[in-house]
Amino acid sequence: MLQLEVAVSKVGKYATLESGDTLEMIERPHGGISFVLVDGQRSGRSAKVISNIVARKAISLLAEGVRDGAVARAAHDYLFTHRQGKVSATLNVASVDMVSRTLVLSRNNHCPIYIFKRQDLLTLDEPSQPVGIYRNTKPIVTELPLEAPTIVIIFTDGLQTAGSRKGQSLDMPALVQEICPDGCCSAKMIADRLFNAAYTLDEKRPVDDISLLVITILDKPIDQDGRHLYLALPL
Amino acid sequence: MLQLEVAVSKVGKYATLESGDTLEMIERPHGGISFVLVDGQRSGRSAKVISNIVARKAISLLAEGVRDGAVARAAHDYLFTHRQGKVSATLNVASVDMVSRTLVLSRNNHCPIYIFKRQDLLTLDEPSQPVGIYRNTKPIVTELPLEAPTIVIIFTDGLQTAGSRKGQSLDMPALVQEICPDGCCSAKMIADRLFNAAYTLDEKRPVDDISLLVITILDKPIDQDGRHLYLALPL
Numbered sequence: 188m189l190q191l192e193v194a195v196s197k198v199g200k201y202a203t204l205e206s207g208d209t210l211e212m213i214e215r216p217h218g219g220i221s222f223v224l225v226d227g228q229r230s231g232r233s234a235k236v237i238s239n240i241v242a243r244k245a246i247s248l249l250a251e252g253v254r255d256g257a258v259a260r261a262a263h264d265y266l267f268t269h270r271q272g273k274v275s276a277t278l279n280v281a282s283v284d285m286v287s288r289t290l291v292l293s294r295n296n297h298c299p300i301y302i303f304k305r306q307d308l309l310t311l312d313e314p315s316q317p318v319g320i321y322r323n324t325k326p327i328v329t330e331l332p333l334e335a336p337t338i339v340i341i342f343t344d345g346l347q348t349a350g351s352r353k354g355q356s357l358d359m360p361a362l363v364q365e366i367c368p369d370g371c372c373s374a375k376m377i378a379d380r381l382f383n384a385a386y387t388l389d390e391k392r393p394v395d396d397i398s399l400l401v402i403t404i405l406d407k408p409i410d411q412d413g414r415h416l417y418l419a420l421p422l
Numbered sequence: 423m424l425q426l427e428v429a430v431s432k433v434g435k436y437a438t439l440e441s442g443d444t445l446e447m448i449e450r451p452h453g454g455i456s457f458v459l460v461d462g463q464r465s466g467r468s469a470k471v472i473s474n475i476v477a478r479k480a481i482s483l484l485a486e487g488v489r490d491g492a493v494a495r496a497a498h499d500y501l502f503t504h505r506q507g508k509v510s511a512t513l514n515v516a517s518v519d520m521v522s523r524t525l526v527l528s529r530n531n532h533c534p535i536y537i538f539k540r541q542d543l544l545t546l547d548e549p550s551q552p553v554g555i556y557r558n559t560k561p562i563v564t565e566l567p568l569e570a571p572t573i574v575i576i577f578t579d580g581l582q583t584a585g586s587r588k589g590q591s592l593d594m595p596a597l598v599q600e601i602c603p604d605g606c607c608s609a610k611m612i613a614d615r616l617f618n619a620a621y622t623l624d625e626k627r628p629v630d631d632i633s634l635l636v637i638t639i640l641d642k643p644i645d646q647d648g649r650h651l652y653l654a655l656p657l
Contacts, residue, residue: 189657198648205453210651213446213481216474220655239451243485246448250478283657333657375652386647397648404657411654412621413433413632417610418447420455420649422424422518422568422639 189335191283192403193222194378200230200345201392207234208343208398209242216252218285223249224400226277226296226343228319234396241266241276241318255280255293259326263295263318275317278326279341281402288333290402293326298347301360302331303338305370308360335406336371338363340381345397350388357385374403424570424639426518428457429613431634435465435580436627442469443578443633444477451487453520458484459635461512461531461578463554469631476501476511476553490515490528494561498530498553510552513561514576516637523568525637528561533582536595537566538573540605543595570641571606573598575616580632585623592620609638 199206207230212222223245227237245262253261262278277296284291292300292311299312316324331337340363350356359381366372366380378401385397434441442465447457458480462472480497488496497513512531519526527535527546534547551559566572575598585591594616601607601615613636620632 191653191655191657193651193653195651196648197650209449211448212653214444214474214477218440220653236451239449239485242449243482246485247478247482250474250481285657378650379646382648383646391647411614411618412626412656413431413617414655415432415613415617415653416428416430416445417652418426418428418455418650419646420426421647422426422520 189333190405190407192374192405194374194401195399196378196382197398198386198393200394200396203231205232205235206396206398207231207238208396209235209238210398210400211242211246213246213250215249215282215284219283221249221280221282222400224279224341224343224398226396226398228275230396237266237274237276240269241278245278245280255282255291256326256328259293259295259318263324266319267322270319272320272322275319277317277343281339281341281400283333287330290331290333290337290339292329292331292339295324295326298342298344301340301363303363303370305336310360333404335404337404338367338370338372338377339402341400343396343398345393345395346385346399348394349385349397351394352389355388357388371405372403373405374401377401377403424568425642427609427638427640429609429636431613431617433621433628433632435629435631438466440467440470441631441633442466442473443631444470444473445633445635446477446481448481448485450484450517450519454518456484456515456517457635459514459576459578459633461631461633463510465631472501472509472511475504476513480513480515490517490526491561491563494528494530494553498559501554502557505554507555507557510554512552512578516574516576516635518568522565525566525568525572525574527564527566527574530559530561533577533579536575536598538598538605540571545595568639570639572639573602573605573607573612574637576635578631578633580628580630581620581634583629584620584632586629587624590623592623606640607638608640609636612636612638
């Protein structure tokens with residue numbers, strides 16, 4: 188029996204009212220679940236409007252059963268048409284597809300995706316275009332079998348720029364391997380540690396919106412049957 | 423500083439492949455977040471198809487900024503038209519609306535909603551129609567100020583029928599007051615305890631799909647800045 192765990196941590200750029208990043212999740216009609224992470228150009232309200240448009244389009248298509256590669260293309264075309272190619276956003280779609288029994292990672296983001304299989308690190312960093320500005324933009328799609336242990340780390344560039352105010356940066360792969368040497372850890376633990384490391388490096392005043400999505404697949408006895416979701420946020 | 427916590431627990435009816443209930447969440451474009459809980463008629467795949475249609479329609483409208491009362495009406499009209507009034511579903515929409523700074527509870531469900539304010543219990547149990555079968559069905563909408571402490575308990579009828587195989591049932595209000603006498607507890611703790619009580623009463627073989635949504639508003643120091651989401655499910 189495999190257990191899927193997903194953890195998301197998000198905080199807005201310091202002194203902005205809201206994060207320009209949007210994270211949404213939706214059930215897949217043929218089974219499984221998808222996560223959409225969008226970072227709108229610039230920050231604050233204008234970025235939020237853009238990331239909301241792109242995420243909404245992606246989510247509504249995923250909910251109708253549209254395949255992930257087509258979803259990313261459609262989200263691009265929609266933003267490109269809507270804003271005449273003048274506005275960009277990064278887009279990551281991560282899906283647990285129960286039909287193909289794969290993890291489908293679709294990437295339109297200069298930030299890499301890190302995948303850990305026990306001690307092995309796979310970095311998805313092929314050059315990739317954001318959506319919205321170049322005609323016919325396509326996602327880079329990677330499919331992985333659903334098998335334990337797997338750790339997938341997806342993030343927006345606020346995590347990469349964390350610490351830049353004082354000329355520092357996170358070595359994320361090294362940090363994940365330090366946090367979880369055997370590759371078998373809960374998504375929540377990894378996300379909490381990575382998020383706190385970035386947030387501390389930014390001295391609690393993030394240089395940019397930070398969003399982090401961690402997916403783990405573990406081969407472990409379930410401590411609780413059923414599905415469980417937990418969300419906490421300041422009002 | 424108020425902190426919002428939301429916890430969802432879900433399990434399918436025993437010996438069915440999937441739950442016929444659907445729970446989705448979506449950011450509100452003007453600020454805040456909405457949760458949609460749908461219980462499709464019957465159980466298994468046919469119920470899932472129905473609950474997915476209703477939830478998808480509700481989510482896509484909420485994402486566009488449509489007000490909650492209109493969302494429930496539209497979801498009804500859509501199912502009514504699509505299935506010629508032959509299929510029903512219960513629908514709950516719970517929104518944290520940052521514009522009005524209220525909790526908006528929209529109910530098309532014979533199951534009540536329980537609201538706790540410290541020791542006080544408010545039961546929302548006005549007769550309410552499911553969506554899909556009666557022309558011009560409307561939701562019952564209740565608005566509450568965002569203030570601490572507040573506990574809101576929303577569920578599908580699987581929680582009410584838990585234990586019916588041996589002629590028992592949960593006294594949910596009494597159980598919540600026992601779990602959390604002062605009304606200041608985390609949503610996760612309450613959801614875990616209620617879910618486990620129902621699941622145990624059903625001897626781990628649920629008589630019906632069980633879904634439980636707990637929302638708490640607490641006035642407490644935030645132990646972690648930012649927004650955090652955590653999801654666990656068996657694959």
